[in-house]
Amino acid sequence: MVKLESVSKMFGDFLAVDNLSMDVAEGEFLTLLGPSGCGKTTTLRLIAGFEQPTSGNVYIGNKMVNDVPPYRRDVNTVFQNYALFPHLTVYENIAFGLRLRRLDPSTIDERVRWALKLVKLDNLGERKPRQLSGGQQQRVALARALVCHPKVLLLDEPLGALDLKMRKAMQIELKSLQRRLGVTFIYVTHDQEEALAMSDRIAVMNAGIVHQLDTAAAIYEYPKTRFVADFIGEANLLQARVSEITADTVWAEVNGHRLPCARREGLRPDQAIWIMVRPENIRVLPVSSQEAPAPSEKTAVVKGVLREVVYLGATLKAITDINPGLTITAARLSSSSVVSIPTDSEVQLHWPSSAGHILTE
Amino acid sequence: MAVFPQLRRQRSKREEPIGEIPGGQRHRAILLMPGMIWLVIFSILPLALVVVYSFASRGTYGGIEFKWTLENYARLADRLYLAILWRSFLFAFATTVLCLVLGYPMAYAIASSPEPRKNRLLLLIVVPFWTNFLIRTYAWIIILRGQGLINGLLMHLGLISEPLRMLYTPGAVLLGFVYNWLPFMILPLYASLEKIDRSYIEAAMDLGAQGRYVLTKVILPLSLPGIAAGCVLVFIPALAMFAIPDLLGGARTMLVGNLIKNQFLSARNWPFGSAASVFLIVAMLLALFIYRHVLQRAQGHG
Ligand SMILES: Nc1ncnc2c1ncn2[C@@H]1O[C@H](COP(=O)(O)OP(=O)(O)OP(=O)(O)O)[C@@H](O)[C@H]1O
Numbered sequence A: 001m002v003k004l005e006s007v008s009k010m011f012g013d014f015l016a017v018d019n020l021s022m023d024v025a026e027g028e029f030l031t032l033l034g035p036s037g038c039g040k041t042t043t044l045r046l047i048a049g050f051e052q053p054t055s056g057n058v059y060i061g062n063k064m065v066n067d068v069p070p071y072r073r074d075v076n077t078v079f080q081n082y083a084l085f086p087h088l089t090v091y092e093n094i095a096f097g098l099r100l101r102r103l104d105p106s107t108i109d110e111r112v113r114w115a116l117k118l119v120k121l122d123n124l125g126e127r128k129p130r131q132l133s134g135g136q137q138q139r140v141a142l143a144r145a146l147v148c149h150p151k152v153l154l155l156d157e158p159l160g161a162l163d164l165k166m167r168k169a170m171q172i173e174l175k176s177l178q179r180r181l182g183v184t185f186i187y188v189t190h191d192q193e194e195a196l197a198m199s200d201r202i203a204v205m206n207a208g209i210v211h212q213l214d215t216a217a218a219i220y221e222y223p224k225t226r227f228v229a230d231f232i233g234e235a236n237l238l239q240a241r242v243s244e245i246t247a248d249t250v251w252a253e254v255n256g257h258r259l260p261c262a263r264r265e266g267l268r269p270d271q272a273i274w275i276m277v278r279p280e281n282i283r284v285l286p287v288s289s290q291e292a293p294a295p296s297e298k299t300a301v302v303k304g305v306l307r308e309v310v311y312l313g314a315t316l317k318a319i320t321d322i323n324p325g326l327t328i329t330a331a332r333l334s335s336s337s338v339v340s341i342p343t344d345s346e347v348q349l350h351w352p353s354s355a356g357h358i359l360t361e
Numbered sequence B: 001m002a003v004f005p006q007l008r009r010q011r012s013k014r015e016e017p018i019g020e021i022p023g024g025q026r027h028r029a030i031l032l033m034p035g036m037i038w039l040v041i042f043s044i045l046p047l048a049l050v051v052v053y054s055f056a057s058r059g060t061y062g063g064i065e066f067k068w069t070l071e072n073y074a075r076l077a078d079r080l081y082l083a084i085l086w087r088s089f090l091f092a093f094a095t096t097v098l099c100l101v102l103g104y105p106m107a108y109a110i111a112s113s114p115e116p117r118k119n120r121l122l123l124l125i126v127v128p129f130w131t132n133f134l135i136r137t138y139a140w141i142i143i144l145r146g147q148g149l150i151n152g153l154l155m156h157l158g159l160i161s162e163p164l165r166m167l168y169t170p171g172a173v174l175l176g177f178v179y180n181w182l183p184f185m186i187l188p189l190y191a192s193l194e195k196i197d198r199s200y201i202e203a204a205m206d207l208g209a210q211g212r213y214v215l216t217k218v219i220l221p222l223s224l225p226g227i228a229a230g231c232v233l234v235f236i237p238a239l240a241m242f243a244i245p246d247l248l249g250g251a252r253t254m255l256v257g258n259l260i261k262n263q264f265l266s267a268r269n270w271p272f273g274s275a276a277s278v279f280l281i282v283a284m285l286l287a288l289f290i291y292r293h294v295l296q297r298a299q300g301h302g
């Protein structure tokens, strides 16, 4: 539906988008995720036509649109600040795009009412935008874009200005709306939880580069780069060196510990790598515990000193010092036995070797 | 009764428009005093005097006789004076329209220029004010008169054989008006165009609008406060102007400003001059009233 082909965008000599390629399927919910200033808005503006690529091509529905102005592109945008016309009522705002299409008045009226109903604002049509709450303005912006029946809807942090509760509710609503209408959504956010909750696929960006474009689960479990591992969820990133490669295990050396990791192609002995272990895969046991499995090809075990247990509601974080300069965080349910371990006592951490994911970048 | 007197006092403090003035109410009165005295002596009192005079009669030697009459106002309804009032309105109106038509594209161009050029262009708009108003108007005499710059150039080029009559015509007065008040139109227009968020224009384009539609449906309505302010700043002083018609106009361009000036200075008929002034003030108040109405509508109260 939307295809970017090696698209780059320079502002002066600043490279805002760097050789970006992606292919968005029809009806897909694709999220651009990344920290502030990484080029998300710029990418969206390249698709909407407000910026011209310095190099590369933009396709919408198989047609190259590099030279097509925004008003002729079959996409609509929900802007970061909504950009509702302050001098027009909610109804007129939504009708704006339809009036341009020279539809007859009864069709316009019908479609505006459809859109108002879609976003549950049936009886606020006569209000001016500034008489609405942030959440209501957000819905109007959505209705104004959707009423034009675009092939692709671009949303730039549409929930950024809402409070947490409202945001969660709108996430679910937006997602079900998208599924119901079958419109392709390209959604921008810097909130990783939001991205994980809503997207079919996520493009994780940093400094103008897409680090990884994949499903939420793949990005979380098999991040390609340290940036992705660190940005999505919490991660223990251990600097390591490949010490031995066997049939189904890679042994890595971390600060004098030999740890088994999930098998991965393309590694050579002595190569510098990073191991990523998600905190929720790590168990913490007292050093004397009988439950502890022995170190093996299947299980990584390290000993350390429990420094702190941080209570977070449903879960808690156990922070353990292994050696000077190496700290590993485990996340357990608050009901787990970790609470009974006194801090500053010796503990052993263990995790299945399949949870040790090797990164090379 | 008050369960949390502390709380309540704090809240009411915060609701006060300006912060606490030390010393409270009395202190505020003292701060306002100089301005109030100024206003009363130089604005309210003279205005009241004008209103009072307008109901008085003219003394034999040009003084004021306090015999109350409506004669002065009745005289304004004379065909001669009605023509002057109508002409004044037409000149002010035409000036406003011309300034708007000329000023809007200029203000738009300035507002959409990049930063350094923007400031240079704004400076150019203000530069004429470095010269005295009378000198600027005299300059037009030099440009427009029979042996002036334009006629000289046209005759030199052989386009005309006799000088065109440009000075002392209604056209010259209108030119002087537009020249004089154009900056007063451009500056408020610029201020309101400058404030328009670019994302509104992009939103309109995103919805399929281009060029003229964006201008008429988005930019123009959003700059309405600037248009209203510019029109008031031009229309009201243009209604009262007498110096430009005096210098650039002939006998047929007598405006209400000239009428009032003549009644006070040469004809020494202060009561009639006052009546004309009161009429002018009412007309201006009417313009301000319309301005307020437009502004409120633009801000979505109406
Ligand atoms: N018109 C412009 N001129 C110069 N630099 C720009 C322009 N637009 C964006 N940039 C730069 O490009 C980079 C990417 O900007 P962009 O707005 O795409 O970031 P973003 O990922 O949307 O960030 P945020 O989450 O804060 O909205 C930023 O460093 C920004 O300063």
Ligand SMILES: [Mg+2]
Residues within 6 Å of the ligand: A040, A041, A042, A080, A156
């Ligand atoms: Mg952005």
